[in-house]
Amino acid sequence: MKIVKIIMALAALLCACGVAYFEITQKNLGDHAVRVFCRMPENLICNLCFVGVPIFLGALIVIALVQRVREHKNGIVILGFLALICGGVLGLIYGITGGRLGYFMHEIESPDGKHSVYYVRNKYSGDVEWLRKDKGHMYYIIKNTDTTALDNIEWKDDELSLDGESFSYNVIDKK
Incomplete structure (x- = not known):
């Protein structure tokens, strides 16, 4: 004991x-x-x-x-x-x-598998923080949206479009 x-x-x-x-x-x-x-x-x-x-x-x-x-x-x-x-x-x-202590991070890969974007979604408020990876365990918020943006992701040749706003791959792929 x-x-x-x-x-x-x-x-x-x-x-x-x-x-x-x-x-x-x-x-x-x-x-x-x-x-x-x-x-x-x-x-x-x-x-x-x-x-x-x-x-x-x-x-x-x-x-x-x-x-x-x-x-x-x-x-x-x-x-x-x-x-x-x-x-x-x-x-x-x-x-x-209310028992809601936090949320896990998720990753979405491009169809070709060369690029990734990360997000943390609040299931109760519907807010989504979009993140880009930096060095080690560091990530930076690039955009705040609601959950409808999860359906409005468009992977282009040289950029990612999130809810109508474009981010070049060199921004989201910085490591």
């Missing part, structure tokens, strides 16, 4: 460090820059880390609470109160976000 508690504590610490890292380093990026890891934009990862802190801390507290109850030790009220707070925080997060 001690190993499980250590793992939960380390997971909560890792999530807290993840939130701090993304919040601190986001200030150094431009307004149109997005970091993507494993097809997950950084705001999704940051939100998952933010939710992970009370989940792992709550699990750690519940494990400690069950142990104390079994061994008839003191501190049950304090641990019960902390578990209640973690549950309340999770309920508050769910109430604010």
Whole structure:
């Protein structure tokens, strides 16, 4: 049981460090820059880390609470109160976000397979952010549209047309 508690504590610490890292380093990026890891934009990862802190801390507290109850030790009220707070925080997060923490990035390739454009679609609002890849995990927003633009993609010889606006391939293929 001690190993499980250590793992939960380390997971909560890792999530807290993840939130701090993304919040601190986001200030150094431009307004149109997005970091993507494993097809997950950084705001999704940051939100998952933010939710992970009370989940792992709550699990750690519940494990400690069950142990104390079994061994008839003191501190049950304090641990019960902390578990209640973690549950309340999770309920508050769910109430604010409605369970929508973020969205995955998708890729569309040209018919010839030589070019790609990326997008992140908000299923609830219908907003779509179109991205171009830069170096490493960096992507840049080239256009914001609604979901109808997903049907209005036209691959031309030397450019991509998104919802009536053209982007040359040297812009979207910059690596």
